[in-house]
Amino acid sequence: MAGKRRKKGRSHSTRPASPAIPKWVQYDPEEIEEIIVDLAKKGYPPSMIGIILRDQFGIPLVKPILGKTITEVLEEHGIKMVVPEDLFRLIQKAVNLRRHLEEHPKDTHAKKGLLDLEAKIRRIVKYYKREGKLPPDWEYDPQRAKLLVAGGLYIEAAK
Known part of the structure; x- marks a missing residue:
């Protein structure tokens, strides 16, 4: 058996096939950081920010574009989570x-x-x-x- 088979929980969103930056992303890294900070100030958690970036802004993954995660971006801008x-x-x-x-x-x-x-x-x-x-x-x-x-x-x- 090559891998562990799942019995439950098959439904999930599929991650992008390649970690390369897609051609359709129209935003600069600075603009993406600004959007992330604005959404966090509105009270959205990092997971919801990722979903909003994917669905409304067409940004599939933040890490290949910025080289850091959403939580790392927030910490750089002085917005810290109480607990993970x-x-x-x-x-x-x-x-x-x-x-x-x-x-x-x-x-x-x-x-x-x-x-x-x-x-x-x-x-x-x-x-x-x-x-x-x-x-x-x-x-x-x-x-x-x-x-x-x-x-x-x-x-x-x-x-």
Whole structure:
């Protein structure tokens, strides 16, 4: 067997065939960076910015054009994410599940789901600490998580 076969989750967008810059892209790298920063200031996360660039601006991938990712562009412009986006989405899910369990305390399936979700959060936090994307003293706390989700994804640093 050449590769691992999937059983579920076959639906996804297909990445461009070659990493070369397509001929139809009409924007300069500076203009693309400006668009990325504007969209981030409107509150869009990096994944949504990528989708908007693809669908509305005809830019399939940012990295071959700019030589850096969307999050790297944002960090250069002083817009920093509180936590990485995938971790933020999992924390958001956990906060919503806790809210559900306050209303429905006997929902045992949801309790098990919350345990699994928080275990996943802790594993990802351990990975991001190891990679240096989170400070070594960062801990997942459900009360702090609620504040984090209420505050949003970005911190804009003053230049």
